[in-house]
Amino acid sequence: KNQVEQSPQSLIILEGKNCTLQCNYTVSPFSNLRWYKQDTGRGPVSLTIMTFSENTKSNGRYTATLDADTKQSSLHITASQLSDSASYICVVTRGAGNMLTFGGGTRLMVKP
Amino acid sequence: DAGVIQSPRHEVTEMGQEVTLRCKPISGHNSLFWYRQTMMRGLELLIYFNNNVPIDDSGMPEDRFSAKMPNASFSTLKIQPSEPRDSAVYFCASRPNTGDGYTFGSGTRLTVV
Numbered sequence: 001k002n003q004v005e006q007s008p009q010s011l012i013i014l015e016g017k018n019c020t021l022q023c024n025y026t027v028s029p030f031s032n033l034r035w036y037k038q039d040t041g042r043g044p045v046s047l048t049i050m051t052f053s054e055n056t057k058s059n060g061r062y063t064a065t066l067d068a069d070t071k072q073s074s075l076h077i078t079a080s081q082l083s084d085s086a087s088y089i090c091v092v093t094r095g096a097g098n099m100l101t102f103g104g105g106t107r108l109m110v111k112p
Numbered sequence: 113d114a115g116v117i118q119s120p121r122h123e124v125t126e127m128g129q130e131v132t133l134r135c136k137p138i139s140g141h142n143s144l145f146w147y148r149q150t151m152m153r154g155l156e157l158l159i160y161f162n163n164n165v166p167i168d169d170s171g172m173p174e175d176r177f178s179a180k181m182p183n184a185s186f187s188t189l190k191i192q193p194s195e196p197r198d199s200a201v202y203f204c205a206s207r208p209n210t211g212d213g214y215t216f217g218s219g220t221r222l223t224v225v
C-alpha cells in the first residue's frame with residue numbers, strides 16, 4: 001500500500017534550537033519527495049523537492065535529506081524562529097507526477 | 113503571478129444548501145487538483161483535471177460532489193446538498209505539464225451547520 005508516515009506528530013521546541021522531522025514512505029514507483037510548510041489558515045508551500053538521485057537539498061535554514069534505499073527522508077530546521085511554527089508535510093509523488101501521497105504532517109511549535 | 117486563487121476564503125452554510133467553491137489556477141498550468149483537508153484524514157485528493165479534462169475523480173466522496181473545468185482558467189467544486197460532515201478546508205492546486213511548480217491556493221474553509 002502506498003503510504004507516507006511522519007514522526008513525530010507534534011513537537012515543541014525553544015526558539016533558536018534545531019530540530020529534525022522524519023518521513024518514511026512505501027510509495028512506488030517513486031518520482032520525487034517534497035516537504036511542505038503549512039501555516040495555520042494557509043495552503044501548503046513547497047520548501048524542497050528531491051528526486052531519486054538527490055540525497056540532500058537546502059532552502060535557507062531548512063535542509064532535507066533523502067535515502068531512497070531505506071525510503072526515508074528528514075527535514076532539519078536550524079536555529080528555529082517563532083515563524084517556523086507550522087505543520088510540515090512530507091509528500092511523495094508516485095509515477096508520472098500527478099499522484100501525490102501525503103503524510104499526516106508534523107505540527108511544530110516554536111516557543112520564545 | 114498571483115498564484116492559485118480560491119474563493120470564497122470562508123463559507124458557512126446550512127445543511128441541505130448548495131455550495132460552490134471556485135478556483136483560478138496559475139496561467140499556463142495544465143493540471144488542476146481539488147483536495148480536502150480535515151484533522152482526521154489530512155489532505156485527500158478529490159479530483160484532478162489535465163487540459164480541462166477530468167482524469168481521476170476516484171476521490172470524490174459521493175454523488176453530492178461534482179467538479180467542472182469549463183476553461184483553462186477556472187474550475188468549480190460543487191456540493192449539493194451539503195452535509196455537516198462536508199465541513200473541511202478545500203484546497204485547489206495547479207501545476208504545469210513539465211517541471212515542478214506544484215502550487216496550492218489558500219483554501220476555502222467550509223462549515224456546514
